[in-house]
Amino acid sequence: MTRFLHDQFAKQYLEELLSSIGEVKAAREVRGEVRQIDVWFSPKPQLQGNPELLGLLGNLAKTSALFEPDHNPVTPN
Incomplete structure (x- = not known):
């Protein structure tokens, strides 16, 4: 199990959002x-997902990409 639960969450969330x-x-x-x-x-054009529904993430995913979520949690500042 990872020490940074938010890091694991970000990876799984990106995987779920981008898989379509x-x-x-x-x-x-x-x-x-x-x-x-x-x-x-x-990206695979033959898949049924709509990148526009993902907003900025969809724009970033128009070409092959590497995503590296920050392993530190977001703070109010």
Whole structure:
């Protein structure tokens, strides 16, 4: 289990939102690196989802993208 529950939530939320418009892989390993990508996304036009319904996220998902949610929780400031 992750120490940062909000980080895990963000990854799962992005995966759920983006899966209707493309291929999503959470925690994908980067070759040649000792790191992982939080969320890897590749759009698929044949899927039935509507990117416009996702607002800014839909705009970001018009092309292949890497999403790295901040692991710190949002504060009121």
